[in-house]
Amino acid sequence: MGWMPVYGAMEIGGTKTLCAVGSSLDDLSEVVTVPTTKPAETLRSVIEFLRAESPDAVGIAAFGPLDLAGRRVGVTPKEGWSGADLVGPVRDALDVPIGLDTDVNGAALGEIRWGAAQGLRTFVYVTVGTGIGGGAIVDGETVHGLGHPEMGHISVRRHRDDDHPGICRLHGDCLEGLASGPAIEGRWGVPGETLSGTDLTMAVEIEAFYLAQMMRNLVYILAPELVIVGGGVSRLPGLLALVNRRLVAELSGYPGLAEHDSGFVVPPGLGDMSGLAGGIVLAERALDRAR
């Protein structure tokens, strides 16, 4: 048995931040959860936990937008977080290599290593919750071009029975504006998970309509082998199966690949752990680069 490095994994979400340590997903410690308040305060709690574990590297998967070149948060409506330095405070405290990527890129890395995308080369991880985001893996690597993808903000056609104006502060009725958790709550006056009966049926129908358009555009632009959809909204009963059926209708038999017919849109293999698993992968890569 050789030396096994210990990695610290962080997932910084809009409302809570998770942290754990381990050499792999298989021996991960208990997960520490702290509320995401102000950057300094949130990072301080997590750093305190990490310092006691002496990890050899840390991987951070964080809500965006991120300025990945500057390794900090971009301009965000979340108070106090615009421009926040996510790496500096952790490095100052622990003096180890640190990897950083978006929460969805992290989740995609976790799913391809240990989850539902194992063995694939090209796939997309989508989250549908407070916001909508997506991380693409092409030939085994996350896509970083000019910044990072922001898949929630694509344009979609309206469902004919939907006259909700949309809640995106930038675009109004982009995909996130019409299909995120707050959009569902805006449309029905209550959170999606409390709907039932015909309201629930209609909410799932409208949600599937919008998400199937996203899947169609992903198929035609990226040709992924699979799309994983996580996040709170994805757990609406029957949603993902309906998204897959609507996708088949959207494609109209083109390109006619059997892989698209069913089981193309699936939940995460790692449940809520995709992002933290990605943190492990980001830490491992940071350590590899540092050597």
Add this chain to the structure above:
Amino acid sequence: MGWMPVYGAMEIGGTKTLCAVGSSLDDLSEVVTVPTTKPAETLRSVIEFLRAESPDAVGIAAFGPLDLAGRRVGVTPKEGWSGADLVGPVRDALDVPIGLDTDVNGAALGEIRWGAAQGLRTFVYVTVGTGIGGGAIVDGETVHGLGHPEMGHISVRRHRDDDHPGICRLHGDCLEGLASGPAIEGRWGVPGETLSGTDLTMAVEIEAFYLAQMMRNLVYILAPELVIVGGGVSRLPGLLALVNRRLVAELSGYPGLAEHDSGFVVPPGLGDMSGLAGGIVLAERALDRAR
């Protein structure tokens, strides 16, 4: 000076097929053009030309859809071409390594080597003509996931002044259905290049509206550093500049990168030669793989 391999480059388009030989784009021979009729007939003319030049490898950029694993044409409305073997006849005649990819992937490879995308890592080549297609390069490599992208078939919102049903035989009013050359001709009764005055202004406005939506979705899904738009329709006067302005409006300041503001949507650096240039790159890669 070492030995310089000679490459044969072919671009098989829906109406004409181009062929040339050279060690690079810089010493390319005169281009031979033959009409794209039936597969055997079209390939025979080209093979005759190539045989006289004894190339060391051949690269083929062809209209799709392609079955890249089977190295043949997929199911296409073009009579006689569904399932056509594009590689076998050339290999039988010349007995050299052969590379095959879509016309737009070929054009993308040509543009990153010698054209407007030199030095970039992630960009998209789009063609707007008889059809609409796109080839994506991520980290220097063309994207091949489950098959290849078919970007013309993404869904778009309708322009409020456009009630044309769309000409896509599969989707009706997808992007290709509303913004390809035949869609413009269907809307106005004459080809786009013969329009003038207010008809031309309106046609360019509608076209820019649809293409800007495509650019927006490319930005949010792939985060490219640049988008090149070629093809006959792309030469409508003022179109690309208007697409860029409309894109800026579509993005609504998000993610707020200066690179998107102007000069983000550009014509090919190689004019009509992008595809043949890509043929050279495909041939070179086929030779490298064979060694």
